[in-house]
Amino acid sequence: MRPSAKxxxxxxxxxxxxxxxxxxxxIDVVVNSHEHLAPxxxxxxxRRTHPAIGLVTVYRTLEMLHELGLICxxxxxxxxxxTLAPSGHHxxxxxxxxxxxxxxxxxxLEALQQxxxxxxxxxxxxxxxxxxxxxxxxxxxx
Amino acid sequence: MRPSAKxxxxxxxxxxxxxxxxxxxxIDVVVNSHEHLAPxxxxxxxRRTHPAIGLVTVYRTLEMLHELGLICxxxxxxxxxxTLAPSGHHxxxxxxxxxxxxxxxxxxLEALQQxxxxxxxxxxxxxxxxxxxxxxxxxxxx
DNA sequence: TTATAAATGAAAAACATTTTCAATTAAGTA
DNA sequence: TACTTAATTGAAAATGTTTTTCATTTATAA
Numbered sequence: 001m002r003p004s005a006k007x008x009x010x011x012x013x014x015x016x017x018x019x020x021x022x023x024x025x026x027i028d029v030v031v032n033s034h035e036h037l038a039p040x041x042x043x044x045x046x047r048r049t050h051p052a053i054g055l056v057t058v059y060r061t062l063e064m065l066h067e068l069g070l071i072c073x074x075x076x077x078x079x080x081x082x083t084l085a086p087s088g089h090h091x092x093x094x095x096x097x098x099x100x101x102x103x104x105x106x107x108x109l110e111a112l113q114q115x116x117x118x119x120x121x122x123x124x125x126x127x128x129x130x131x132x133x134x135x136x137x138x139x140x141x142x
Numbered sequence: 143m144r145p146s147a148k149x150x151x152x153x154x155x156x157x158x159x160x161x162x163x164x165x166x167x168x169i170d171v172v173v174n175s176h177e178h179l180a181p182x183x184x185x186x187x188x189r190r191t192h193p194a195i196g197l198v199t200v201y202r203t204l205e206m207l208h209e210l211g212l213i214c215x216x217x218x219x220x221x222x223x224x225t226l227a228p229s230g231h232h233x234x235x236x237x238x239x240x241x242x243x244x245x246x247x248x249x250x251l252e253a254l255q256q257x258x259x260x261x262x263x264x265x266x267x268x269x270x271x272x273x274x275x276x277x278x279x280x281x282x283x284x
Numbered sequence: 285t286t287a288t289a290a291a292t293g294a295a296a297a298a299c300a301t302t303t304t305c306a307a308t309t310a311a312g313t314a
Numbered sequence: 315t316a317c318t319t320a321a322t323t324g325a326a327a328a329t330g331t332t333t334t335t336c337a338t339t340t341a342t343a344a
Contacts (some may be wrong), residue, residue, distance in 0.1 A: 116235055
């Protein structure tokens, strides 16, 4: 379930963070986008409604949202970006053309993880999984 | 199978790249390390045997090796590094303490991939999978 | 050897991200 | 509503990483 801007805002309040116009603006952009956005791209979008915001504030807000687990990082080659986090364990399917992100659950890696633990002696704490491809809208062109 | 420095060197030659002392030095460091190394870390190690090498050359050599598929990129939070690539499709198990990398094959994601294609309409072209944990040697301490 | 294109290293440029700090402001309190 | 105060902000500087530029050097083939 994708959280709403309102929900995220009230959560920040709860945690003792101040609800500034800048933070609301950043949250709005993240909530209203299904792509993963790099800090600079997000900054550009936020500036449309909030021209005086500083890039630093965008970075700081993203960091805060990330720490609270409200947004998550998407990998794409050398670049990366942030996207809204649904609740619970999930992963991403990313369109390499337009950046659209689809979430999915049920990664079902337990068996593989156990096999690897046994084979290597590693104590496994987590994993990184992401699929890359073309979304429905981007399958036509090159 | 981990390729040897000799094998990599002859492959470069074959492809028309010149075999310089600097390239040999970078390759040696990569081959003789089981950790994933960031460009700067690699540079420091190469400098031990080759003090005059430039950081730029390290970057360029890594890029070249990466393009040829001889090394691959390991993700770890904000940081990343390179490690030797075994032949064929594989993934990494990374120790978050010391950076040691173990390769594994048999990720077995076909079924999941097919399910996601159907559910989302994405045309999936690839995936990113990596396990994180503590290697045998790093499980004791904090 | 020699010729030559490829490769190198230093320096500068280009980016991305973080730090610093004085000014501003949200939110609780009187 | 008007304070108070700590949190937040934005500009500028600092930091760190990666890329570009260009004159010099060098591996390789003739």
